[in-house]
Amino acid sequence: MLLLGLLNCVVARKGFLQMRQNLPRCGICCSRPVCRKRQRSSRKCCVMQAGTGILDGTTVSDAFFTPLKVGTLTLAHRIVMAPMTRIRADEATFAPDDLTALYYEQRASEGGLLITEAVHISPEATPIWTIYQRVTEKGGQVPGLWTTQQMLAWRKVVQRVHAKGGRIFCQLLHTGRVAQPDIALHPFVKDTDAPLPPVSSSNRGIDASDEQGNQYNWDKPSSPPRALATHEVARVIGDYVHAARLAHQAGFDGVELHAAHGYLIEQFLNDGVNDRTDAYGGTVANRCRLLKEIVAALVAELGDGRVSVRLSPTHIDPETGQSRQTYFGVGDSAPEVLYAHAVEAMNAYPLAYLMLTEPRVGGLSDAPEQERAYAYPVANADYREMYDGVLIGAGGFTPATARAAISMGIYDAIAFGRWFISNPDLPARLKAGIDLTVYERATFYGAGSEGYTDYPTLNAPLGRYRQVAQHDIGVRLPGTQKDNI
Numbered sequence: 001m002l003l004l005g006l007l008n009c010v011v012a013r014k015g016f017l018q019m020r021q022n023l024p025r026c027g028i029c030c031s032r033p034v035c036r037k038r039q040r041s042s043r044k045c046c047v048m049q050a051g052t053g054i055l056d057g058t059t060v061s062d063a064f065f066t067p068l069k070v071g072t073l074t075l076a077h078r079i080v081m082a083p084m085t086r087i088r089a090d091e092a093t094f095a096p097d098d099l100t101a102l103y104y105e106q107r108a109s110e111g112g113l114l115i116t117e118a119v120h121i122s123p124e125a126t127p128i129w130t131i132y133q134r135v136t137e138k139g140g141q142v143p144g145l146w147t148t149q150q151m152l153a154w155r156k157v158v159q160r161v162h163a164k165g166g167r168i169f170c171q172l173l174h175t176g177r178v179a180q181p182d183i184a185l186h187p188f189v190k191d192t193d194a195p196l197p198p199v200s201s202s203n204r205g206i207d208a209s210d211e212q213g214n215q216y217n218w219d220k221p222s223s224p225p226r227a228l229a230t231h232e233v234a235r236v237i238g239d240y241v242h243a244a245r246l247a248h249q250a251g252f253d254g255v256e257l258h259a260a261h262g263y264l265i266e267q268f269l270n271d272g273v274n275d276r277t278d279a280y281g282g283t284v285a286n287r288c289r290l291l292k293e294i295v296a297a298l299v300a301e302l303g304d305g306r307v308s309v310r311l312s313p314t315h316i317d318p319e320t321g322q323s324r325q326t327y328f329g330v331g332d333s334a335p336e337v338l339y340a341h342a343v344e345a346m347n348a349y350p351l352a353y354l355m356l357t358e359p360r361v362g363g364l365s366d367a368p369e370q371e372r373a374y375a376y377p378v379a380n381a382d383y384r385e386m387y388d389g390v391l392i393g394a395g396g397f398t399p400a401t402a403r404a405a406i407s408m409g410i411y412d413a414i415a416f417g418r419w420f421i422s423n424p425d426l427p428a429r430l431k432a433g434i435d436l437t438v439y440e441r442a443t444f445y446g447a448g449s450e451g452y453t454d455y456p457t458l459n460a461p462l463g464r465y466r467q468v469a470q471h472d473i474g475v476r477l478p479g480t481q482k483d484n485i
């Protein structure tokens with residue numbers, strides 16, 4: 001039996017390696033699937049250049065629609081809905097409501113995977129914008145998952161998604177120092193003995209005026225965090241496990257651990273914040289310890305194939321094209337070494353998938369034809385070499401660059417964010433090559449159905465929205481050729 005298991009492993013590994021060997025190679029200056037050198041100088045891989053037939057979206061049009069085994073699930077297609085904060089949960093209870101259930105139901109498709117917005121595992125974990133005035137003016141909250149009431153509300157969401165044949169993972173987040181002590185004033189938290197924010201790996205606060213501080217625009221400065229004591233780490237891991245248990249009770253197909261974008265886990269990973277001298281600081285292995293311990297605890301709670309992880313290894317400077325790692329001012333002195341360790345470490349766990357976010361460059365316009373983010377389709381390609389499981393990419397993909405990344409074997413699936421907001425039936429539209437409805441940035445956050453559940457499905461009237469042809473996305477950048485995306 002043991003021998004058979006070992007043999008299976010060897011055969012699976014060999015198959016995987018063969019598959020990797022069949023990937024298109026650079027062949028110009030190296031043999032990588034994506035050429036690092038060219039990527040640095042021209043900001044993209046040479047095999048991604050025009051003329052290869054890959055980016056025209058025709059030669060590989062069914063790349064999205066090959067089934068994919070993801071943990072315990074078999075997905076019918078590779079168009080995943082990315083986690084996106086929408087700030088529409090109930091203000092009093094931090095629970096999703098019926099509108100949120102409708103929102104996710106609209107976006108569910110047979111055999112398609114949705115990932116929820118970031119769901120906070122405790123009051124301590126809730127982000128700064130919970131009490132950020134400009135957001136709350138419109139009303140709405142970020143959702144949580146630490147009470148039975150919240151679990152029951154999420155169960156309604158899950159049931160609606162499952163009823164359409166869809167699958168859904170719950171993203172779990174602790175924001176660490178991206179939080180404010182004022183959460184203590186919320187009636188839901190007041191007079192409880194809930195631990196309060198902000199906490200982090202160290203007492204280094206966010207420098208909002210720092211050029212790398214992610215351009216904060218809050219109406220009050222962030223508060224300096226308290227370094228978690230070594231003995232408190234187990235309590236935080238326990239909070240993750242508690243949320244995962246509630247996610248299971250709600251019926252979620254799995255959980256995604258948010259270990260990206262400058263939140264608590266990245267505050268431990270990166271030496272720009274982590275100055276600890278205990279077992280969670282110092283060496284790269286020590287800084288990755290919290291990540292590994294949480295993943296191990298979640299897998300122990302939920303079982304094989306029901307846990308996934310999101311990392312953000314790369315950030316590209318729009319001016320220089322150079323890599324720099326900065327989300328909420330979190331950075332590392334050697335991000336390539338750090339993330340190679342973190343990504344390789346994930347091979348030790350039976351994850352459903354690992355998701356990497358591609359850096360977003362610019363990317364704040366409402367005109368997708370001119371969106372600079374789309375000029376950088378794949379920055380994390382090297383990590384494909386380091387991770388053996390299902391790898392999902394997210395961030396700034398167009399339908400064409402997403403198909404290319406899947407066809408080239410860089411990513412197994414692509415998570416779309418903004419296009420899923422404005423196209424509840426995105427998989428059907430990508431399959432048929434139908435124009436996409438353009439998202440409206442002003443209604444991304446805050447309460448109400450506008451910009452949330454009112455985007456039209458196929459054949460429904462467009463109303464105040466407009467559409468864009470799929471092949472026009474990201475192609476009208478000043479000085480950019482259509483085939484140069």
Ligand code: PHB
Pocket residue numbers: 085118127142173260261
């Ligand atoms: C994220 O960028 O991952 C993110 C943004 C807003 C949130 C949570 C997560 O509320």
